[in-house]
Amino acid sequence: GPVTDALVRWPNKAIVSVLARSMNLRLAVFSMLAPQALPVAAPALLAIPPQSPVTMTPREAQEAYGLAVPSEAHHDLRAKQRRRVLGQQVAQPAPLELLGGGVEQPQGAVPHG
Numbered sequence: 404g405p406v407t408d409a410l411v412r413w414p415n416k417a418i419v420s421v422l423a424r425s426m427n428l429r430l431a432v433f434s435m436l437a438p439q440a441l442p443v444a445a446p447a448l449l450a451i452p453p454q455s456p457v458t459m460t461p462r463e464a465q466e467a468y469g470l471a472v473p474s475e476a477h478h479d480l481r482a483k484q485r486r487r488v489l490g491q492q493v494a495q496p497a498p499l500e501l502l503g504g505g506v507e508q509p510q511g512a513v514p515h516g
Contacts, residue, residue: 430448
């Protein structure tokens, strides 16, 4: 409601105002909120020009780098998954089984499937 809005608005404005004054503080807060995104976002925040001005759609990049369209990739793996789940009627196969790896069961565990 209006009371909550008032209680949130002023502290929020103060935080944004402080962050607007200091790039170092902005980067520090960003690194706490999204540490893995910082190496990607920092150059943009610091207005560092890109190594290449070229931008591509995902399909253009897949074609340029010789990658298959996701829906057309890994047909053998998808067929194995389909056989495992639908053909053998296994309700919940272990993730590694779907990927084709063996699954070691802990001692005393009941085998899955």
